[in-house]
Amino acid sequence: MQEPTFLILTALAAGPQHGYGIITDVLEISGDRVRLRAGTLYAALDRLQGEGLIETDREEVVDGRARRYYRLTSEGASRLSVETERLRRNVETAAARLRRRPGLALGVWSPILRARTAGVT
């Protein structure tokens, strides 16, 4: 699963969101690192709907424009869960191996890895 897809599913895991809401949420989740553009977002939403991972929740009209909310399906939640577990195992393995390397355990990466492994375990 590519990172934008993972982040979109993560954004929707908290609850239904509209397009611009997903963009701002993904920006926040990724620490201002991933800024989705409309073309990328809607191509991903189209694909994820086709794969049955997300679906339309509801539509609203705001300022005369349609605003469609998307939500995670149970299949989408399951895929996100599997992917999260896979990433967690990778992070744990990388952290454990880096800890065993002399000189790196106290290096620049160690606080970050420690924080991440603490967060996912």
Added chain:
Amino acid sequence: MKTLEQRYRRLLRWYPKDHRSLHEEEMIAVLLAGSAAGQRRPAARDAFDLVRGGLSIRLRHAVGPESRHLWLEALNLAALIGPIVLLLMELTRATGTADAALRGFASLQDVLRSLITALPYGLMALLAWLGRRRSAALCAWAWVVLYTWLALNPGLGVLPFNVFDGVPPIDLLTPSLLVLRACLVAVTLTLAPAPGPAPVGTRRLLTWTAVALATLVASTYVPGAGLALPLSLLAVLATAALRSPSGRRAVIALFPLVAVEGVWGQAAVALPVAAAFSAAVLALIAWLAREGRAPSAPGGTPG
């Protein structure tokens, strides 16, 4: 002067129509919400991203799982239309021979011999139309073998390019190209799980077949018409087919057959290229049509 919104709408034309009807307004809202105050033109990266997104959705709808049933319909339709096309061409040729016989330039035997190459395609089309797919495919392969044998034995004088003694065969009628043409029909009938007129309808297909035969025969009698009438008919049929998703795909499935007839038939050296291209196109379509059923995309109809 165009506004930023109008410029975004223009870029959204890259998206499929059904996607636009569902998502255009919300995409515009997202784009405007993300634009800077006073911005008058889309940023280059946004414009590129929108075009790329539109093309990616088009491609996914065209070849994705939700379009498999359309490829299957197209393959089934092409398997029926293929032998009909060749039947019409052979009947047109037989009409020309009959006309020559009436003028005393050919014998009744020549007319009967020219019909030999038409009858197998008629049988294939009939079997396919009746849903006898295996029999149609068997008939097609048997004809390929027989045709190859007849082509390798020109002394028998059965094939049309041997009908008129003293007239050298033209490139269009080289035996290898005719065998390739028969092969294409046999391969399509083998790959199609249920050949039939489904998306077009029996009545409409019969009407078009009659119109096509009349046009082809008329083209041999109208002075100076040449290829104008058949090409006009082809253009009308292609325009009608391109208006439906399965029709567009059927045009792609039939393209090798038409290309062998009209484009590459002029140069024997192009035979391996034509054979490889045709094999690639048919293999790709068979792969795209695999299973033929998939959950439909909520995003809209495949293009």
